[in-house]
Amino acid sequence: MGVEYHVAKNGSDTGRGTEQEPFLTINKAAALAEAGDTVIVHEGEYREWVKPQNPGLSEWRRITYQAAEGEKAVIKGSERITEWEKAEGTVWKAVISNEFFGEYNPFKEELFGDWVIYNPGRHLGEVYVNGKSFYEAENYDQVVNPVVETEVLDRWTNKIVPAHDTEQMKYAWYAEVDEKQTTIFANFHDYDPNQEVTEINVRKCCFYPEITGIDYITVRGFEMAQAATPWTPPTADQPGLIGPHWSKGWIIEDNNIHDSKCSGISLGKEISTGHHYFSKRQDKPGYHYQLETVFAAKKSGWSQEKVGSHIVRNNTIHDCGQNGVVGHLGCIFSEVSNNHIYNIAIKREFYGHEIAGIKLHAPIDTQIRNNRIHDCSLGIWLDWQLQGTRVSSNICYRNNRDLFVEVSSGPCLVDHNIFTADYALDNHAQGGAYVNNLVRGKMVQRKMLDRSTPYHEPHSTDIKGISVVYGGDDRWFNNIFIGDDDLEDVGTAHYNGYTASLEEFIETVQNKSGSDHEAFNVVEQPVYINNNAYLNGAAPFDREEENFVSDADPSIKIIEEGETVYLEIELPEEFEQQSGKIHSTHTLERVRLVDVEFEQPDGSEVVLNKDLLGEEKEQESVLGPLSQLQKGKNRIRIWG
Known part of the structure; x- marks a missing residue:
């Protein structure tokens, strides 16, 4: 049983830190707290940058910082x-x-x-x-x-x-x-x-260690705001308003995090592997410096044993200038779940290519699920090394874009989400599986033949190889696509001309003349597309064998009533005639380049048998993210 320290606005740092004689500052407690201890912070405003001094030692011997039950404890960088x-x-x-x-x-x-x-x-x-x-x-x-x-x-x-x-x-x-x-x-x-x-x-951060390796910390129940955080690209030090600073096993939960100049929660890299070298030196592309960062991190011990495995859950994150959650390399094997993220990068005072509600690089085996993300410049942006990454049961609306996946070879699983932005999906990656989503909006798919990025051994940071993005090697099953008179490129028709099986792809490559690698540049990778619904002008892949196509306008709406959110949609009479089976590791083809399966982070089978609301699905169920969907008018509570 650890020590319990108390902090209160009527306390003194010369006190004993007990409930009767509390400390005045959180940092006084942070200097003393050891593995297994708890710091309880009572009501009031604490204008300090909390810098934990000591790590926890395991999941069971962590150091916990929490607001006193029923009391509002606020940490401000102002x-x-x-x-x-x-x-x-x-x-x-x-x-x-x-x-x-x-x-x-x-x-x-x-x-x-x-x-x-x-x-x-x-x-x-x-x-x-x-x-x-x-x-x-x-x-x-x-x-x-x-x-x-x-x-x-x-x-x-x-x-x-x-x-x-x-x-x-x-x-x-x-x-x-x-x-x-x-x-x-x-x-x-x-x-x-x-x-x-x-x-x-006046302060860079609100809760962020100055040194690395401060493992197994829990931060719970605070309001944290008004930090002067710097710009956080993947090639630089990445301090957030709160974050673990290249440590392992943090839990950040039940907090209200807002008004960070740049990033709210950072799970990102530290300074030793590079810091704005492109901007300072300008001698080669930032892409090359980012690639060097990955290899430098690996040499310095980037692994599951040293960093990552964080949990970010049940937080409200809003009004940040760059990102709600950011991280490069340090976000591996983590979970970002049940967060409400909004008003990210919408003041538009500055702009760059590293902005989103959630912006992660190299989120190996990271699970992003059950988040509500709206009114952001971009909802979720996942970049580089999406291997074992899963984006599941998220609700995205009123964003300028919803989902961007970039320069990765998979496997990346995107299932049971709702994407409703006019610009719903940027797919500059390969090796993805998109299953049981609702997509209303423009979809862009691009090859990236000028940027090779690493891929890894399964469930590991060990680098297996590097590859450009040839386009394709994607799976699209059981989705609902919704077009609009003002929208273009909705559906899967942009895959027309791609091969439809690995066997066809190999045969076509073998029949091409020239060197072996040249053929792979011109033959389109296989895609696996079936059992999708296309409404109101959305267009299917021309080799899809089973689908449902209708000109009906489903009049989709996302309705907010307080903290409760509803989906309203009117589906045509024939909608229920098309059903889809439950997909799993056994039905989703392995990704070609990485040569690994779609699995759980522990290597076990992944089975997509629960819908967006966590309800069990039947073996043959309706298309889309919600088992309750039926013909005619639907009004389904999806949050709150």
């Missing part, structure tokens, strides 16, 4: 500022000594790094009034007269989309930093900042 003075009109200014920030001044630190594409002078600082973040202006004049737009450019889809919060855009700030002081100008309009809760972020 400080309250109460000495604002009028500058002009509704613009106020605060003049702050640089000593206030120490070695890390977010208003001086520029948002910088690999794959940052659009960044008009943004910094890591932020201003908040009553919990609402401002917009950074490019100059002082834009503070006086803020740029307010009703529509903005989504830089990935290159489409104009409605601005997220036009009213909030008028609240702008700008900072000037010299050798001695930082001057922040902010337009508060009708607010008096000295009478409101006015805060600025």
Whole structure:
């Protein structure tokens, strides 16, 4: 039985840390807590960067940090500022000594790094009034007269989309930093900042070890907010508002995590294997530096024994500038489940190729399931080495894009999800199995013949080889595709011309003249497509033997009523005539290049016998993610 430390706002760090004599800071307890101990934090705001000093030793001897039951404990990376003075009109200014920030001044630190594409002078600082973040202006004049737009450019889809919060855009700030002081100008309009809760972020993180190897930590029940986190690409150090920092076995659960400048929860890599080398050196593509990062990590001990195996569950993650959950390499063998993720990267103050509600690189055997993801620039983006990765029973809506899988050879399993964005799926990978999903939206499938990426021995970080993405080697069974007059490329018709079995593929390759590798570049890999439904203009693969095709418009809607979410859909009378069998390891063809099966992380058989709501399915069941679907009008509770 471990020691129980208590922390409270009426405590003292000279106390004993008992319930009767609690500590004042969480860091005091973090310096003492050893394996098996628990730190209980009582109600109040704790403005500190919690840096755990000691690791747990196993799943059963972890160190637990938790909010006291029924009490609201808040950890903030910000400080309250109460000495604002009028500058002009509704613009106020605060003049702050640089000593206030120490070695890390977010208003001086520029948002910088690999794959940052659009960044008009943004910094890591932020201003908040009553919990609402401002917009950074490019100059002082834009503070006086803020740029307010009703529509903005989504830089990935290159489409104009409605601005997220036009009213909030008028609240702008700008900072000037010299050798001695930082001057922040902010337009508060009708607010008096000295009478409101006015805060600025000052710390990089809220709960993040400074050293690696702090294993087996549980963080439960906190609100954590307002951290000045930096840009986190896969080729750099990846600190989040909270994260394990290249450790093993963390559980992050039941927290409310929000207003991280860049990333909320990080399961990512640390600095020793590279840090923005492309941006700093510019001598070769970032892709090459990322490939070197993988091999460098492997040399330094990247393995299941050292990192990963984290659980991120039951959290609410929102209003972060880059990612809700991010991670490269350190996310292996992990679980991200039952989280509510929204309002990620929709302020559009900056843009780069590393933005999503969940953005993971090399998530080997990682399970992403039962998450509700909406109002994000991109819902889920999985990049490199999707081997044993499973995306199951997630609900995605009102995102600019829902799912992006990139430069991987599989096996990656995507089952029982709901994808409803106009741009539903980017598939720049191979070796995927897509089973019992509902997909309403554009689908893009591309080859990637100029970027070889690693693949691995089964359930291991050991590198077996590297490969480009030839396209194909995908499986599509029991899905419902829904088109729209304003949408294109919905369905599986983009696979027309691909071979339909491994035997056909091998025979075709053998009949090609030239060297052996050239033939593999021109013969389309096999695809396995059957028993799908295509509605309202969605188009099937021309060699699909069994399917259901209808021009009927199912009038699909996602309805929110408080914290409860419903799917409304009207299916044609003939819908139930088409059914699909339960798929498993035995029915999903092995992936060709990696030459491994679709399995559970422990190597056992995977059986897709439960729907999105966890209900057992019959051997022959209706298509799509929900066993309750039937002809006519459906209204099914899918969350809450």
